Amino acid sequence: MDAVTDSPSLDVSGLAFAYPDGHQALFGVDFTVARGERVALLGPNGAGKTTLVLHLNGILTGGAGTVTVAGLPVGKRHMAEIRRRVGIVFQDPDDQLFMPTVREDVAFGPAAAGMKGAELEQRVRTALELVGMADFADRPPHHLSFGQRRRVAVATVLAMEPEILVLDEPSSNLDPASRRELADILRSLDVTVLMVTHDLPYALELCPRSLILSEGVIAADGATGELLSDDVLMRAHRLELPFGFDPRSVTMGA
Numbered sequence: 001m002d003a004v005t006d007s008p009s010l011d012v013s014g015l016a017f018a019y020p021d022g023h024q025a026l027f028g029v030d031f032t033v034a035r036g037e038r039v040a041l042l043g044p045n046g047a048g049k050t051t052l053v054l055h056l057n058g059i060l061t062g063g064a065g066t067v068t069v070a071g072l073p074v075g076k077r078h079m080a081e082i083r084r085r086v087g088i089v090f091q092d093p094d095d096q097l098f099m100p101t102v103r104e105d106v107a108f109g110p111a112a113a114g115m116k117g118a119e120l121e122q123r124v125r126t127a128l129e130l131v132g133m134a135d136f137a138d139r140p141p142h143h144l145s146f147g148q149r150r151r152v153a154v155a156t157v158l159a160m161e162p163e164i165l166v167l168d169e170p171s172s173n174l175d176p177a178s179r180r181e182l183a184d185i186l187r188s189l190d191v192t193v194l195m196v197t198h199d200l201p202y203a204l205e206l207c208p209r210s211l212i213l214s215e216g217v218i219a220a221d222g223a224t225g226e227l228l229s230d231d232v233l234m235r236a237h238r239l240e241l242p243f244g245f246d247p248r249s250v251t252m253g254a
């Protein structure tokens with residue numbers, strides 16, 4: 001194998017960032033995600049999770065440190081390739097959907113990458129079928145419910161067949177069936193996943209490993225079940241399990 005495919009899917013090193021107004025959100029973040037891993041990124045409101053996510057495909061740049069995706073540094077030089085490799089499902093689906101129809105939104109990324117005709121059509125259909133939204137292809141995204149828009153947003157990213165799938169709060173506002181269906185989709189994909197979530201049972205169910213981001217630094221990195229069972233750690237970072245939920249009683253799916 002060559003150097004690129006041997007590299008981890010994601011390597012973040014010394015990442016620090018302040019917004020233009022001077023507010024510093026990241027203070028030196030380091031972690032690596034191996035190919036095929038599913039990792040949850042946990043942490044309280046304002047911890048810097050979304051800020052970190054926006055660095056993974058170069059939407060935010062200009063701070064200190066480096067982000068490397070499968071051996072390729074995130075930066076101006078490789079931006080098109082980075083955007084193909086890193087599929088981000090944003091916290092708010094309305095930041096992702098801007099075309100007149102669902103079909104055009106899902107086709108947008110692959111079309112921009114040069115795909116067309118029957119191949120493009122098939123790619124769009126497959127992505128929409130995966131999220132159970134094939135019947136909505138001709139609808140305008142802004143006529144859909146929030147949960148439906150979230151599913152279309154996931155499809156826009158799946159259509160790119162990315163190296164790493166990054167999801168910012170994927171289960172928020174999904175009904176329980178859609179939440180479970182999304183979990184099934186994520187488990188079935190042969191892709192590296194980094195998932196930001198406040199839904200701790202979801203993290204435990206889907207991600208063998210978790211990172212806790214707190215006040216702009218990685219406060220913990222370990223097995224999800226162990227982190228969630230550490231009451232002191234959890235309290236220190238404002239993480240709370242749902243009432244009655246015992247992480248020790250849950251056995252992880254494959």
Ligand SMILES: Nc1ncnc2c1ncn2[C@@H]1O[C@H](COP(=O)(O)OP(=O)(O)OP(=O)(O)O)[C@@H](O)[C@H]1O
Binds near residue numbers: 019043044047052
């Ligand atoms: N555009 C911006 N300009 C200035 N400060 C910002 C901006 N966006 C976010 N921040 C600040 O950066 C910090 C990190 O915000 P971020 O959105 O990354 O948190 P988060 O961990 O995603 O939180 P949540 O769980 O609420 O989504 C917060 O203190 C926030 O107020």
Ligand SMILES: [Mg+2]
Binds near residue numbers: 050051091168
């Ligand atoms: Mg956020």
